[in-house]
Amino acid sequence: MTQAEILPYVPLVAVAPVMLAAGWFDLRFLRIPNVLSLIVVSAFVVFSLAFPPEDLLWRLAVAGGVFALGLVAYHFRAFGGGDVKLLSALMLLVPVGSLGVFANVFSLSMLAGIAVILTMKRIPIFARTGWASMRPGRHFPMGVSIGLAGLVHPIAVIALHSG
Numbered sequence: 001m002t003q004a005e006i007l008p009y010v011p012l013v014a015v016a017p018v019m020l021a022a023g024w025f026d027l028r029f030l031r032i033p034n035v036l037s038l039i040v041v042s043a044f045v046v047f048s049l050a051f052p053p054e055d056l057l058w059r060l061a062v063a064g065g066v067f068a069l070g071l072v073a074y075h076f077r078a079f080g081g082g083d084v085k086l087l088s089a090l091m092l093l094v095p096v097g098s099l100g101v102f103a104n105v106f107s108l109s110m111l112a113g114i115a116v117i118l119t120m121k122r123i124p125i126f127a128r129t130g131w132a133s134m135r136p137g138r139h140f141p142m143g144v145s146i147g148l149a150g151l152v153h154p155i156a157v158i159a160l161h162s163g
Contacts, residue, residue, distance in 0.1 A: 001161045008095040009154035011047040015040050015093065019147035022086055026143025027117075030132040032082030040089035047093070055096055062099065063091040083142040090150050098157050105156050106149040113145040 022036050048056055070084030079087075094102045117133060117140060120126040126134050133141040 001158055005161065006158065007050070008097075009157060011043050011093040012150060012154045014047070015043050015090075016151055018043075019090075019150040021147075022082075023141075023144040023147035026082070026141035026147075027133050028131050030080070030138060030141055032080070032086050032143045034082070034085065037082070037085040037089045040086065041092065044089070044092035058096040059092050059094070062094070062096070063088050066091045079142060080139070083146060086143060087146050090146060093150075094153065098153070101157055101160065102149065102153050105153050106145065109145040109148040109152065110142075113142075113148065114140060117141065117144070 018036050018039050022032050025036070026032050044059075051059070067084060067088040070079055070088060073079040074081055074084050121134055121136075132138060
């Protein structure tokens with residue numbers, strides 16, 4: 001990949017600490033602080049100056065669609081409110097040309113997250129942490145998978161284009 005082809009993924013790399021924090025907060029408290037989603041939206045505003053105008057509209061449309069679908073999922077308790085906000089904000093930073101790759105990475109992140117969380121819940125040292133996500137009967141901390149997808153997506157795109 002050329003430097004110009006890598007440039008659209010810089011915003012995702014810039015918010016990598018936010019993705020790590022989202023995963024940790026959701027794992028620990030089953031909550032994603034609103035400030036993390038606001039930081040991602042702020043990154044979009046800052047980096048949007050470098051996005052092509054037609055790409056901007058598509059990013060907004062995709063994020064809006066994810067938010068609308070997320071609200072439905074929230075209504076049926078399939079997603080938490082923080083998950084909906086963070087995933088919608090993250091979609092603002094995903095280049096339109098790699099949405100298919102992101103969908104695959106996110107799906108794999110969910111599968112990996114479920115496997116890891118279910119395994120952790122069965123290991124006594126994790127069960128005794130007192131973390132909200134480790135308590136029996138608690139929901140899956142989707143922030144772990146959202147954060148992982150945000151972290152892995154740029155790497156996956158580069159790997160696909162260089163191989």
